[in-house]
Amino acid sequence: NAGVTQTPKFQVLKTGQSMTLQCAQDMNHNSMYWYRQDPGMGLRLIYYSASEGTTDKGEVPNGYNVSRLNKREFSLRLESAAPSQTSVYFCASSVYRENTEAFFGQGTRLTVV
Amino acid sequence: LAKTTQPISMDSYEGQEVNITCSHNNIATNDYITWYQQFPSQGPRFIIQGYKTKVTNEVASLFIPADRKSSTLSLPRVSLSDTAVYYCLAEGNSGGGADGLTFGKGTHLIIQP
Numbered sequence: 001n002a003g004v005t006q007t008p009k010f011q012v013l014k015t016g017q018s019m020t021l022q023c024a025q026d027m028n029h030n031s032m033y034w035y036r037q038d039p040g041m042g043l044r045l046i047y048y049s050a051s052e053g054t055t056d057k058g059e060v061p062n063g064y065n066v067s068r069l070n071k072r073e074f075s076l077r078l079e080s081a082a083p084s085q086t087s088v089y090f091c092a093s094s095v096y097r098e099n100t101e102a103f104f105g106q107g108t109r110l111t112v113v
Numbered sequence: 114l115a116k117t118t119q120p121i122s123m124d125s126y127e128g129q130e131v132n133i134t135c136s137h138n139n140i141a142t143n144d145y146i147t148w149y150q151q152f153p154s155q156g157p158r159f160i161i162q163g164y165k166t167k168v169t170n171e172v173a174s175l176f177i178p179a180d181r182k183s184s185t186l187s188l189p190r191v192s193l194s195d196t197a198v199y200y201c202l203a204e205g206n207s208g209g210g211a212d213g214l215t216f217g218k219g220t221h222l223i224i225q226p
Contacts, residue, residue, distance in 0.1 A: 004156075033214060042200065043157070043216040059215075090156045092214070100147040100204045102214055104156025 002026050006091050006105035013081040013112045021076040021108050023091030031094045032074035033058075033102065034066060036087040043090060049074055050096075081112045116140055117201045122221040131188045133220050135201030138182050146177055146184045149200040151219070157200060161186070188222075196224045 007022045025032065030051045035043040035058075045058030049068040063085060065077045074093075078085060088109050094102040118136040125131045137146070145164050149157035161168060163175040163184070174187040188195055198219040 035216070040218075042218040045215065092156070094214070100145055100202060100214060101159045101162060102157075104158070107154070107156055 004091055004093055004103050004105040006089075006108050008108060009106065010109050011111070013078075013110065015082060015112060017081050018077065018079050019081065020078075021089055021091075021110075022073070023075065023105060024073045025091075025093040025103070026072065027093060027103065028071070029093035029103075030071070030096050032068065033092040033094075034064075034074070034076045035090045035092065036060065036085075037090060037107075038087050046076065046089075078110075081110075083112045086110060086112045116144075116203045116215070117217055119199075119201050119217065119220045121218065122223065124223050124225065125191055126225050127192055128190055131191050131195070131222065131224075133186045133188075133199055133201075133222065134183055135186070135203075136183045137201070137203040140181060140203040144203045146175065146181075147202045147204065148173070148175065148186045149202070149216075151198045151200065157216070160199075191222075191224050193224050193226065195222065197222060 004025045033048040034046040037043050044060050046060055046064050047058055047066040049055045052071045055066050067075045088107045090107050091105045092102040145162055147162040148160045150160050151157040161170055161173050161175045163177050165177050168175045177184045198221050200216050200219040
């Protein structure tokens with residue numbers, strides 16, 4: 001039972017570098033989400049994909065792009081990393097967008113120096 | 114923005130029952146109340162969900178009064194391992210729901226021996 005798998009678990013980037021965070025789910029869920037969590041803050045939605053082939057902006061999309069590669073995979077790309085993007089990133093999935101029982105990955109801890 | 118308000122922190126002791134209240138004055142008719150638990154360095158985990166009255170599972174109970182302006186998560190006989198952040202969400206669960214799961218800052222519950 002893998003559930004939601006994120007890679008990598010840890011990453012250090014220099015300012016201006018790019019990288020892609022990978023997320024895959026094996027539960028045949030339609031909807032997938034990317035969140036960031038900063039110290040003392042709750043989770044803030046970056047982007048979501050209600051279904052394969054669609055993506056939409058969340059609360060804090062600036063500086064990020066996403067790709068829903070297929071039903072299983074939803075990636076998050078930082079084109080030019082900034083120190084303000086230092087955070088823990090979580091991917092999640094649910095059966096449908098309206099279904100509020102979501103399953104989360106273990107997170108990616110990203111540091112931008 | 115999150116449609117819910119909950120205390121930032123709570124303290125209790127092992128063996129006690131803990132009740133965390135969430136206010137949601139303006140939720141939509143089709144919104145469900147969902148609670149998640151998050152341990153440090155982990156993604157949130159679904160605990161319980163309800164629409165009205167009372168729901169109970171092996172982990173917790175959820176009480177939602179008839180006016181649905183608030184709800185209470187009840188954790189029976191807590192242990193040290195229940196120390197975590199608890200999030201209350203009020204989101205659509207059928208057709209035309211929220212853009213994405215919206216988390217606030219949650220309630221940091223600390224259980225002491």
